[in-house]
Amino acid sequence: MTLLLQALINGLMTGALIAVPAVGFSAIFAVLRYPNFAIASYATIGAFAAWWANVVLGLPIIPALVIAFAIAGTVGVVAEESALSRLRGNGALIVAIASIALNLVLENIIRFFFGNDMRGYDLPLMRDMRFGDLRIGPQQLQSLALAVVIMAAMFAFLRYTRFGKAMRAVADNPDLARLKGIDPARIAIVTVFLGAGLTGVGGVLIGLDTSIDPLTGYRVLLSVFAAAVLGGLGSIPGAVVGALALGIAEELALIAVPATYRTAVGFIAILIMLTFRPRGILGERAV
């Protein structure tokens, strides 16, 4: 029973961390209608930007997160406008393939500047909190709280702001949005900035849980994609639900199978969902 409860808690923590980049990925998909696999490098760029702010400049984690958001968002917009947007006319598959190539380029640029070494943030060492036989790390709790606040801010942005509503309108029906005086190209830039920025923040949260290196984003790419597919591609609440479901499924699977098979859970989740409910748990385009 304790094992099961511990797996559920760990699953929720892991899921919440995956949810942040999954929301970014889904937002970009909802508005631009292609899967941007370069988010792996945006997550890594965010993780390194926060490391630089935290370790080199000595800033606390919250300002480092803001810097990670801004830098990952800016790189996302520059990459989109200089490379990916030119290919949009050729269809979603071509842009998706180009985003894989872009990911490799950005990942190697990070490697060129920072090397392959693992790096950790400048955090105080804290003992795990114990609740009976259950253990929770204070850093995990802090990351969970940050993830919840960030997602709540994203939902508030989409629901209450003019640009957030415009994003939802473009995701729902770009032609109609254009007729209402909304410029989808401008909304696409805002979306990519937000999506890439959130992914960068997600990279930091994942790094806070372990360490960072040039493959930080790539390692979670499958989980992020699986979470988005599980929840329904293009659905932001779906990405959160999908990430939590995937996190719990991964941790529960570890009770029965060795940790090396953890990645297989993501593949199996995508396979099951695409076979039985291709629209995902919450359905497509709910944004």
Added chain:
Amino acid sequence: MSAAAATILLAVEGVVAGYGAAEEILKGTSLTVAPGEIVSIIGPNGAGKSTLLKTVAGLVAARKGRISLKGADVTAANALGRTRAGIGFVPQERNVFGAMTVAENLEISGFQDPGGIRTRSEEMYQRYPMLAEKRRALARTLSGGQRQILAMAMGLMNAPSLLLLDEPTAGLSPKAADELFEAIVALNKGGLPILMVEQHALEALEISTRGYVLVSGRNSREGAGPALAADPDIRRLFLGG
């Protein structure tokens, strides 16, 4: 031409347009709309009626010809530019944001002028009380007639100089269609010129100032709405007898 038609609001002159590279749906179509008019475009299936409205709205590019609004050439402007110039277009299908509430649909339709959204939304709620009752409902949950009313109200949120309606009564029950025609007449009486394409051709002509008959992308007939509705040839074409 009526006194109202003395000044031209919209002029479409010899427009050629289509979807594919070689396909021409409109083959030199022309029409005008004057302030205060309801103008209907009727014709058999495939005549290019909806394409003509989409071309005026800027969703389909005109390859030849000229489109002007209030004397200004808008031929080169895209849909966004035409909206900003004062053309409001209500498409036949997918004309509301289904995943957003009624209130959000109205709000987002006034995107160009955020300062005036609240006032204009309240105007729409007063004009169409059903929208006020359903303001928190998702647009995709509305009935066909309710959705058309919402779509029309959305078209009004940017305070257009001209409203284009693409088959507004398509798929509606006869009662809902009659109510929508009444709503269109009421809007026009408030001073808004309307250019519409309508399947219920005779009913549309009866409420129209003028009408155009389009056949194979070309102008076939034009005249006063009620006169066209009473014309035996037109009645034979649309009633089959």
